[in-house]
Amino acid sequence: MTGLLLSMIGYITTVSNLFSVLDLLSSSLLWLALGSSLSAYLCKQDSKKWMWWATMLTCSLCFMAWSLFLLYVMFEMSLIPIFMMILYWGAQPERLSASVYFLLYTSTFSLPFLSLLLIFNKPLLSTTLIDIGSAWMLIAAAPFLVKMPTLGLHFWLPKAHVEASTSGSMILAGLLLKLGAYGLFRVLFIMMSSLKLVSTLVMLTLLSSVMTLMQSDSKKLIAYSSVTHMTFLAIPPFGGTNTILFAVIMMSLAHGWASSGMFMLGGTMSHAAHSRSLHLSWGPSKMNKLLLMVGGLLIANASIPPAPSFFSEVAIVQLTISLLLSYALIFIVISLLVCYYNVLLFLYYFQVKCYSTTTGSETKSNSDISLYFNMMSLVSLTWLSLL
16 A cells, blocks of 8 residues: 555655654554454445545655645645544544544644744755744644644543544554654754753653543543653654654554554453443453453553563653753653553453452452552662663
């Protein structure tokens, strides 16, 4: 598919060697999501397969566009099939409000960026570093920060994930969020760094990890986990460095597969339990076969070795600490919180409980508490040894 598109539009676009690897993510995740919902689509006469092809086409064009204006056009066009997926494939009546939230957020922050393209047309199309100030930098980054999204611009994402189908959630987590990261790097590639914005993103990452712990809905917890990762991923572009570009791409790929897999498993469990509540999971008797798969996805989501995202996150942390050493303690706290809610999600999915020998009532096992502290200690020692 990618080769066909390259041959068709090669005379009007130039492929970016730095970012073309992300085209593999777009095509592979689209087919992964298609396969996860194939049985549901075969039962329908009108499967609306044109949405899949429209999404793949616009996303491939977005990855291959070198001009920022063409990138903007293709980026906005890719949102149309995503909007249709949320609106038509959602199961609840609230999908209309989720679609409206998605449309308002994306359009509101995209129009100022178009104005910026018209004002700074020549500088933004050059490859030399320019300093346009933090305010203009935020305007340039805003449409992509909304699609990633970062905390504060994320309110549409939990609604969209809750109302979207399993395949729609996989597309949102694995593709649209990575399109935002791709566009952010493309725009900020030629701009100077901003230490104030880096500090803001570090604190937003910490706040997002705390908010993730407060979720009881499985889809919302996974969605807020994505917000935490993408807020963290937005730090390097504002740091004004491109030396860790490969690490950022690796983290995008790893998070895209991990989050898509978590939404697929979360959707499977929710359909079986007839609830998205973490307190109504299947329990260990019915999920032993999924133990290895769920554990592997949660390890990847928590960025624990040997997950590929661990090494990319270490590179990003080292970059941030080189700007300000006091960030080290904040990143340790963030790592502990991320590890905690992933362990908590695992325990809720498998209902790890024991029965009291005296009262016969269900109580939390002491081994659960020791598991929390052992995992936190492991992550703490790992980070301290690397800093």
